[in-house]
Amino acid sequence: MRPPLQREALPGAEEIARLVDAFYDKVRADPVIGPIFNEAVHDWPEHKRLLTSFWCSVALRAQTYRGNPMQAHRPWPIQAQHFDHWLALWRETTAEMLAPDEAATMVAFAERIGQSLRYGLGLGTHGSRTLGLPISPR
Secondary structure, eight states, X not given: OOOOOOOOOOOOHHHHHHHHHHHHHHHHHOTTTHHHHHHHOSOHHHHHHHHHHHHXXXXXXXXXXXXXXXXXXXXXXXXXXXXXXXXXXXXXXXXXXXXXXXXXXXXXXXXXXXXXXXXXXXXXXXXXXXXXXXXXXX
């Protein structure tokens, strides 16, 4: 007999909104990825609303997000190490704001999303290419 399927532990929409708010406050102030985000985002309250919609669609299958994450990231000078840093901040923030099982679920989503974006942007899992610039020799 097979064990029953475990349901993922998920935060609610209000918790996701608080998580996104806290996370992007950290991102804005971060010396590594903050400059990229601050150049790209001109309306932080609207950006947080959009990202809350994105994360609710990912985690809760809310189907409220309308956008193209790949296209949104393509014009910026993003390098593979920026994804690592973004994920470290996400892990830190989820651990601070969510129950451990909810944090683990949200981190797993972020890992898959980051991997997909890296691949789609031509960065691979440990790439060194800066978007819009040629690959630098090692």
